[in-house]
Each structure stands twice: as structure tokens, then as C-alpha cells.
Amino acid sequence: MTPNQMEYLLRSLRILETIGRRGSFSAAATELGMTQPAISQQVAQLEGVLGLSLFRRLHRGVAPSDAGQILHTAAADVLARIHAAMQAAELSTAQKSLTVLTDYGFAANWLLPRLGDFESSYPELDLCLLTTQARQTGVVSDQADISILFGKKPEDGERVSVRLFAEEVYPICSPSYLAQMGQPATSADLTRARLLDLDSPARHWFTWEDWFRLLGQSSRPATKSRNSRLFGNYPLLLQAILQGQGVGLGWRPLIDDYLQSGQIVLAWPEPIRSERGYFVSINHNKQKLVETFKAWLLEQASASPFA
Template sequence: MSYNPPSMKSLIAFEATARQGSMTAAADEGCTSQPTISQRIRALEENLGLPLFDRRGGRLVLTVQGESFYREISPSLKTIREACERLIQHGDRPAPSVVIAAGSGFMHLWLLPRLPMLKRAFPELTFKLMPIDRADAPELQAADIAIRFGPYMPQDEGRLLASEAVFPVCSPDYAGEHGVKGELTASDLARVSLLHQDIKDPRWLDWTQWCRHAGLSLTPREDIFAYQNYALLLNAALTHQGVALGWSILVEDYLASGQLVALSPRVTREDYGYWLSVKHHRSAVIEPISDWLLDVVQP
């Protein structure tokens, strides 16, 4: 004659009741009702053919057989429960995705090189990077983390990631060939090739504006070629084609590696820089990432 083992639900109800000391506590733990727990234990006792609890006197006490049965099944049920929890936590569910939006220059020159380090710091997350250059772009507002360049804007509640500092940069070969080092003068600017970007965004300095802040005069030129984005312009500087304006956070890696050299003067504008803002404040997922970014920029 075959034996039909008891249901898992009845075993869980019995184990929780024996461990917690009451059916009410077992019901709370299992997000069910006390009558349901009672029914499942009754079904288990009928299946086994003996009582597991002594219910006389209004108290719920394990019988000798119930105590022995509890000691035998409790470790196995605990192992099953923990295995299920681990699978749920580390299983094949899609990892939470975090959207980070920033200007294309910052994205390609600073964030992308540090993406492997970011992934190692938060292996349980996936990251979607969005290069957004328009300050009023809706995608910037919708991102979990937005990194915006420009002046301080109180309504953004942003934290300063890096202050603006702008200075000329060029390759060491170009500097040596053209005899430029240290502080550039107006005569230096007149004889070197100045690399320009096709930019109509008032947040960014061009050579005319930079010279005005630096107290230098700039002779107008007719033969100006404007690069479409900052990454292309910086690549021209790296390949010895001229002198570019460098924003400190965007060129720091090239300066550290010796691929570019920094010239002067250095121009700063009050309250200008890269600002980090988040869509959801005090988020348990986003806040540690924001802190990580700040720590990496400001070690």
C-alpha cells in the first residue's frame, strides 16, 4: 500500500507553529489566517495518524512525538526556505536598471572610461547611459541621475560634482614644435592653430569668450574649421593639429597620461560646473551611486 506524504503547506504550518509557540504567530509569519494554520496542522495529524500538539487546558504544547518530528523536519525546511530566498535574490530576474544622463563630452571622456569600475561597485545593477547635450531636454529631467553642466540652478537641487576650470591644451609634440609652454600670450594665440567647436550653447566658452575672461586680445580669423562635438575637437588636439580649450574634468585623464599638456591662463566662472541631481531623493538604490560618483570625482 503506497503512502501519500503530507503537503508542504501543512509541514510549514506545523514547523512555524512549533517554532513560534502559537498558531497566531505562525499565521502572521505566513501571511495567512489562524484558522488556516489550524486546518493544515489537523490535516497533517490525520495524515500521520497521531497528535502533534497537546491542546488540553487551552495551551498548545508539543507532544513527545511532535517534539521529535519538529527536530527532524525543521533543519530541512530551513534549508529549503534559505535556498528559495537566495534564488529569488540572485536568480534570473532582470537586474534593476539605472539611467544616467549627461552631456556627450562628459559621457564619453569621463563616465564611459569609468563604467567598468562603476559596474564592479554595483554588480547587482545595470546602467543605461544617455548622452544629452540640451539643458532643457526632457530625457535629462526623467533620468534617475542627471549630470548637467552650467551655472548653479537652485530648482535642480543639484550637488556640485566639479567646478569649472578652462585652460588651453595641446599635445606635447605640438607644444614643442611651436614653442608654446606655460602662459599663452596674445602673440602666441595669433600664431598657433586654435581648434574650434561648432557650438551655439551659451553655457560653453568659445575662444572669444575665454580670451575676454583671461584678459587677452584675439585677432579674428577667416579660416576657422569648427568640429561638431567636443570629443572630435579633443581628438584633433591629441593628433597634434592645434590648441583646444580644455575643461579640467574632461581632460584630466589625458593630462595624467601625458597625451596632452596644460597651458595657462586658467579661467573659472563663479557657480559654473557640473551638477549632479537625482529624480528620487533618499532612494536606497540611487543615493549610493550618487555618493560613489562624488567620491570618484572628489577623492
């Protein structure tokens, strides 16, 4: 069948299906964006080719003949199958892309170093990584297929979200700074260190005030004293710690690779914990693909040497 013949057949099927469904040449013409004479001419040509009368002209509208009804049913079925096939093809293409939303600290310090493992297993996948400073768990934006965000357990967490990591926080520093400072014998000894702090006006993160309070200390050096330093984001804070500028609070799993490599060490062996953490939430529009990525995330999390 030539391309022109195929085009003629598909156009005829569409016209037959629309006339049979709408019961009128004029209504079919309006829906298809054609004129009524063009519809009538197309039907007449088809009837001439087949040698059959396909429609009975009524006072108002038309009704399919027996042969017309058979062809209408077949046309509706064929068009439905073509439509379903086109949707499947579009979905197949869409399934090859995955958009992940997380915060910058998690992306830079945990996810990016591990993404090569996922991409080597799924080389045909186009992965888009979005970062945000939001701390809203249990929500996947319209732009993302899966989110990994820090915060409290969502109210509907058991239904749409899975906790990847609980909040676990240690004082950390570089080996050179620890050698200079000396290993603290008590938590109060850390008050003589330069304390590097994360600026968190919305109180989404633990602060040094929280750390000292949870370990039974009533106070800490004033934030604006020469013995402290404030940073606007976590990757910048980590960089200062790596450069030996002081002691900061380190969140697992964001510090796992640095601990394993020995670039940073624990300035205090015991963590403080909360019910917050990183939660994975998925968009069910790509159920199979996001479940695959979620399973990979959980596998990577459980493989951490500090899990």
C-alpha cells in the first residue's frame, strides 16, 4: 500500500467513525474541521469503491446501513488501537527520562558520587537532577518524578514516602584541626573550638545550641564571637571544615564519604538524633521507573559503611 493509499484509508476510517458516532454529515464535518460537501464527497467515493451503500439518508441526519454498521464498528476499533499504540509509544519515550528533586547538599555530597552506578545499569536513561533549598518532604513537584528531601516524616509517609536516612549529627573537623585542638574529653571542651555554624533561620537543621543543650550543656560561645563562623549553605560549611577552619556539625549520610576517606574525623563520638531525615517521595506517573530508582537508592543507603 502506497503512502497516499494509506492516508486515504485512515481518513476514510476517521470519517466513517465520526459520522456513525455523530449521526450526521454536518456534525461530523464540524468535528473534523471539514465542509459538509467534502464529507459527502468522501463517503460517495468510498461507496463507489466498495459498491455498497454505507448510510441511509434520513429526514434529519443519517443512519448506517447494515454494511455501514459493520464498517463503523471496524473503523472505531482500528482507530482506538492506533490511538492506544501512539500513547504507548509516547509513554515509552517518556519512561526513558527521570527527573530527581533534592537539596543541594544531598545532591553534591551523597547522590552525585553514586549516580554513575545507576547510569551504568541504565545507560539509555536520561537523568535530570533538580536542586532546591526547600525542606518539604512527602511532596513531588510537577517538575519531578521523585524527590529526596529533608524534614519531618510526612503525614501520609507510609503511603507515598519512604525514609532513606534518619537525622544523625556528629561534630566533625579535619584531622589537622583535631590534632591542633586535641581530642575533647567532655562535650564542654568543644566550647574552646572554633564552631562553624549553618545559617538555618527556618530551624530545619540542628544548631550548635541544640547540640550543647541535648548533651546537657546550658550554653555555647555566642554566634557572633570571634570563636565562631556562620555559613549560608551546607556544601560551603563542609568546605570550611575540610580546610581545617574549625568544627562543624556533620549530617549523615552527607559526611560518609569524607569519613571513609579520612578527610574528616569525628570530634565527638556520639551523635544527636531526631525523627527528621531524608524521605523519598515518588510521582506515580512513572511507577515502574521511579520504583527502580527508589530501590537503587535504598540499596545504596544500606551499603554505607556507617549504616
